[in-house]
Amino acid sequence: MRSGLEIRGVTKTYANGYRALHGVDVHIPDRRLTTLLGPSGCGKTTLLRLVAGLETPDEGQLIFHGEDVTSKSAEQRDLSLVFQSYALFPYQSVEENVCYGLRMQGLSAASQRERSAHALALVGLQGLEDRMPHELSGGQQQRTALARALALQPRILLLDEPLSNLDSNLRRHIREDIRALQQRLELTVLYVTHDHAEAMSVSDRIVVMQEGRIVQIGSPRDLYERPLSEFVAAFMGDAATFDAEVDTGGLVHLGPLQIGPHPGLRRGAVRIVVRPHAWRIAPASSAGLPGKVLRSAFLGSTTEVCVHTALGEILVLIPSQGAAYITGAPVSLFLSAQGVSVLLPSIFSNSLEPLVQH
Ligand SMILES: Nc1ncnc2c1ncn2[C@@H]1O[C@H](COP(=O)(O)OP(=O)(O)OP(=O)(O)O)[C@@H](O)[C@H]1O
Structure with missing residues (x-):
């Protein structure tokens, strides 16, 4: 029982x-x-x-x-x-x-x-x-x-x-x-x-x-x-989803960025969910995802920065005590694995409990 x-x-x-x-x-x-x-x-x-x-x-x-x-x-x-x-x-x-x-x-x-x-x-x-x-x-x-x-x-x-x-x-x-x-x-x-x-x-x-x-x-x-669907990802808080590619070594490629490797993942196309805090922002350099600051909003301990990139507008959440980014500033974005989840192909998403550790 x-x-x-x-x-x-x-x-x-x-x-x-x-x-x-x-x-x-x-x-x-x-x-x-x-x-x-x-x-x-x-x-x-x-x-x-x-x-x-x-x-x-x-x-x-x-x-x-x-x-x-x-x-x-x-x-x-x-x-x-x-x-x-x-x-x-x-x-x-x-x-x-x-x-x-x-x-x-x-x-x-x-x-x-x-x-x-x-x-x-x-x-x-x-x-x-x-x-x-x-x-x-x-x-x-x-x-x-x-x-x-x-x-x-x-x-x-x-x-x-x-x-x-x-x-x-x-x-x-x-x-x-x-x-x-x-x-x-x-x-x-x-x-x-x-x-x-x-x-x-x-x-x-x-x-x-x-x-x-x-x-x-x-x-x-x-x-x-570890949301299993875009619906859950979006419902549990701010999240952006992107099409990405997994290579034979389980590395996830998003534009010029790489995340992982994720040993369980097979080569092919995947959707990934990225939380605003997973992004790191730095002054423009040859590395990372290039972008331009569209606007920023001071929220107290954190600041929300909206960046225009080749992947679309990206919302980045950064600690307010760090460097400030003014509108129009060229920047580079980087991703940390914390705050990025890979959505499994729909064939697996019938399971209600998360399957993959990221
Ligand atoms: N007595 C009723 N007769 C017909 N339809 C109903 C009845 N009660 C609820 N529904 C419908 O059933 C669905 C589920 O309603 P329910 O109240 O369970 O939703 P909920 O998730 O609790 O929504 P909320 O957060 O707005 O309270 C809704 O589409 C609602 O319109």
């Missing part, structure tokens, strides 16, 4: 005939934070709602710690769901909101109070028990919703875009709190977001979805450094 949640061959078609999920297979491991990541409409919420028991699949199974829960109701599944809209009861105090599920479970008033106090302490809301939701900030409302979910001590915590209604400072705080709580309490969390930076910062594993299918599964680093 595999611990955690196994989603096997799950398909979902809505009443209007729209197929939102096409045979999804994925394992959500115990005591880890797994994120469903993908653009709007790719089926993340549908999958989360199926796990929660709020929707039923047309086909497929949900196996939770070896037990088939596909036909079980939401209440029987022993999980908690936190929505992006918090869904607090407006006429109940913070404590009453947190106790709601516990009351439904028939816990004694004393146990409810004890669990509620513990959950509120976990999210840093002690002292606000008697406040009403409209007397709370957005962040406090989201913490209350989290406390309500945690108080149930679920086997799995489902979070649907939990930060989307918060400003950027709060997003960061609550994101860090969620991750710290998950690690400290060893919670099993299934988290949904369309924001790759959020996914990278909270997750043990990320499941990337596109049009109702899973296109890649991996750690944040795997997905960033």
Whole structure:
């Protein structure tokens, strides 16, 4: 028996005939934070709602710690769901909101109070028990919703875009709190977001979805450094793709530049993905890829320089404390292997886990 949640061959078609999920297979491991990541409409919420028991699949199974829960109701599944809209009861105090599920479970008033106090302490809301939701900030409302979910001590915590209604400072705080709580309490969390930076910062594993299918599964680093497709490469952050050639020794040639060698690669044409930080910029010389600076933008600790080259416009990210490059300056670009990934021919790209170390 595999611990955690196994989603096997799950398909979902809505009443209007729209197929939102096409045979999804994925394992959500115990005591880890797994994120469903993908653009709007790719089926993340549908999958989360199926796990929660709020929707039923047309086909497929949900196996939770070896037990088939596909036909079980939401209440029987022993999980908690936190929505992006918090869904607090407006006429109940913070404590009453947190106790709601516990009351439904028939816990004694004393146990409810004890669990509620513990959950509120976990999210840093002690002292606000008697406040009403409209007397709370957005962040406090989201913490209350989290406390309500945690108080149930679920086997799995489902979070649907939990930060989307918060400003950027709060997003960061609550994101860090969620991750710290998950690690400290060893919670099993299934988290949904369309924001790759959020996914990278909270997750043990990320499941990337596109049009109702899973296109890649991996750690944040795997997905960033070893995307299997241009879609994943672009979705995980700034990336440019180029046609390149591999020689018999496994060296990848991009114009005058060489990367590698990559022992696993066969001779022929490949697509490569290059992150902006993989480029190094230097005053013009006979080596490297010649170019001319089109513009540069100071971003704080880094500066973004856009360079016109024979391969097109290239975005380069350099540390701001280094040399400055003014518009029109002739430069040479070099590539480091860090931040360059070779996309495998499509025949191999059905595998969802990265195959090649670069
Ligand atoms: N009740 C419904 N009836 C018909 N189609 C639906 C229904 N709910 C969702 N869909 C469609 O199914 C697809 C997947 O929707 P879903 O909400 O799962 O996407 P998502 O990845 O969570 O998107 P978002 O990030 O915008 O929330 C979308 O094309 C959506 O329009």
